[in-house]
Amino acid sequence: MEKISLNNSWFFAIIPIGIFIFVAFPQFQNMYESFHKREIEVQQSVRKLDSLQQLTNPTRKDLNDIKRLEITAPLHKLSISKQRYTYYKTGGMLAVLAFMFISMFGSSYWAKRKKNSPTNKQIEFSFGDFTTDAIGQNISWSAVKGSGSNFLSERLRKTAFGYKITSSSYLKFVAWSFLLMGLNYVVWSYIEFFEFSKEPLTFMHGGKLFFISGGPFVLIGVFLLFSFGAKAFLNSQKRKVLVDGEIIPFQQVYALQVLSKFIQGNKSGGYYCYEVNLVTQNGERYNLLNHGDKEYLLSDMVKISRFLKVPVWNNGVA
Template identity: 25%
Template structure:
């Protein structure tokens, strides 16, 4: 992690050799000036006398060495601050411009709190978004419960000879079956990135001709995709007993050169959807703009 200017200053010390040497010379000069009787018994006369005689010079030399050490430190601080400023100046334009010209409001309102889709690498150059096991089980639950409950009432009505009382529960069960089937059909629509055809599309057809792209839903040429957008949305749901529950839903959108966006995925598992967004970015060679 890069240091801030204040952190760099705190960690940049004065030149240790000059600082230590200046401290020693300053101490010797001060002792020789103010307490010469301490030095004379400890040192030979040929050395003690010059030290006492030039004590003031030693003090000045010690101060000068420490000043030089401090100047060296100051230059390091200034240099570090200058380099940091340059780095920040180089980074800030990117931070300000990257993604700022893109709409960051959720493209698909709401969202689930579980993983509804995941990315599958069909071939080295082809990616498909497919429904997750959790999504298929969720849809199957609607169909099984609806079909099971409806069938029980219909069978009971036939057995008791009171078919009319079984019609409404049977119709409700049928509604659940149809809802689950429609959800599964919608979730199972292909969302394909195919560089060999040069396009992305959402639809049920297996394409082999680039000209057929225009017949599909949300089709776009890969060359028109400039970035992958990953954002999050706060979702609040209310249960039957009135309890409110909040969670994050994350969506992956394609950002086109003309500013339009196309939704690819939207679910509640951040790690999974981030991994898939990065895989799409690598395949297309475009940046992933992540504000999740």
């Protein structure tokens, strides 16, 4: 029997799933039933007002009911219509949260499953000896990047003319979740404005509506999408590497360097993170990969080494 580990990602999925099934869903169900009951009452009031107005000889009581309903029925109808948009916004937010949870959990689960697949092939790879190389003897082994994640945050992706290094699907789903959550509130807020407001939508009013609804989330999402875009390109057609805004010809690439670093936590403890750096003929270093999943990093490192046809210098990453 396989021992259950508390580190399994599926175990922690029980918490949000349980909260949704046993707490959130019954609450939303009660809210919907209450809203539906009020909606029926408003419809009955509107029909009653319409029937009373059709009377040829209304009684005093009928006249009083007409006056009362002429005031309350439109107000209740307006209130119900606005409340409906609140539910649209809330429902959209829940849909985005479900998308974020399923996507992030799914991408993490798939990456772990792919890494531990029994069909993975064991490859033979030999590291270069930097101690016998003039550049390798003088190269710095300090980290190029001062920070780094403790999970798979960057991946090497195949392109038509080589490879690109970009953020993992996990981070991209985070960015898309911010963007979609903000768009959900912005779109419904504008639709609500055009339906109920009698004033034209001016530039100032439109800007205010954008920022008090979901505009900040939209901007954060757009910023994250750009930030989580491609970090480096390795182009075999142009025989160039584009990294950190620098264009490095293949003939200037001398070696790759792989190293580990310890990231101190804010309170106590910390974690190890790993870097793969490109080393040029003049000894300059450019970071290609920087994350905490050693197996994926080493696998991508081998692909880059074989693609560029350069050795890899390793100082303690086993």
